[in-house]
Amino acid sequence: MENPIKEILIKSNTEKRKTILLIVIILVVCIVPLSLKALYDSKLFNDNVRKGNDSFSNEKFNDAETFYSNALKYRTDQAIVDKQELSKNLSFSLQNYNLGLKQFDDKNYLDAYRSFSYVSAQDTKRYKDAQSKEAESKKMYTQDEMTKIDQYANSKDYQKAINEIQNLTVTKFLDENVQKELLQRRQQYNDLLAKQNAEAETKAKAEADAQAKLEAQKRAEEEAKAKALAKTQGVRIGMTQQQVLDSSWGRPNEVNRTVTANGTHEQWVYDNGGYLYFDNGILTAVQN
Incomplete structure (x- = not known):
């Protein structure tokens, strides 16, 4: 029969070897990947x-x-x-x-x-x-x-x-x-x-004044022409008294005026036997 103490020692050594082997395996598993990563990162x-x-x-x-x-x-x-x-x-x-x-x-x-x-x-x-x-x-x-x-x-x-x-x-x-x-x-x-x-401002003002004068003169000439033309034309219903005066009838020999609540009525008498009738300044009737 073997010595019990020797058997215990053998068993204890076996357990130690297993433990050491396990530790080595764990270290290898942990260290090798880290080493490989370090080598890869270095590359x-x-x-x-x-x-x-x-x-x-x-x-x-x-x-x-x-x-x-x-x-x-x-x-x-x-x-x-x-x-x-x-x-x-x-x-x-x-x-x-x-x-x-x-x-x-x-x-x-x-x-x-x-x-x-x-x-x-x-x-x-x-x-x-x-x-x-x-x-x-x-x-x-x-x-x-x-x-x-x-x-x-x-x-x-x-x-x-x-x-x-x-x-x-x-x-x-x-x-x-x-x-x-x-x-x-x-x-x-x-x-x-x-x-x-x-x-430049003075020149522009002078040119503007000259242009305004020219345009005013042109308007005056056009108005004079219009009046001259009107003198050759007769009258028509709806004319104002001024338009009649500017027409070929011209100024009447006599004016008969009547003022009522409805307004002012006038009869213009001409030496040619013609009569014009106005209501509130507007020609409403013509009698030759």
Whole structure:
């Protein structure tokens, strides 16, 4: 018969081995997936960083920013955060540089100046040229505006000259002496414009008065013609007394007037034996 103590020890060791094995299995089940996920996340991080670097090298800064952003989903890395921000800045810088070139070619110098001013100092490839183009845009815009001011002033279009001076002075492109000169010219053009407007108003009033006089004269001539025509025509029922006077019957030799509660009745007597009868100033009957 085996020793009971030995049997107990054997049984205890067996239980310990089972427990250890169970623990190992649990650890493997938990750790392996985590390790695999970590390896997969690391691969995705590295792939996006590599693509971001490739895009950055090819100046596809929008794509680079997207790849770096994707990489940061799998790992926090300050270096990649910095490259993402740099890609964003360079994308904006490149966009404004290209826009500035187009605007400059289109002679839209003020907008070109503004676009070049947005080119970042971090954009070492384009910054120096952008600074040069910005200065050239400023110069060309100033020259164009000065030319327009002179042209408008020479053609006596003072309002447009004043507008161009306003456009130029607000840019602060000018040195103090030129700025002062333009402000003096603006005051001069304001005075000339006021005089020009006053002369135009006087001229317009004179033309309106002349037109009104002409129209009044025309109406008078038409009325005279109408009266002359009426003198050649007879009378008809419904005429007013004035119309009868203006007609070929003219003024009567005698007027017999009767006033009653119903109004005023008149009989006009003519030397040709004709009679006209009026009720309240309106011709109601004719007797020849």
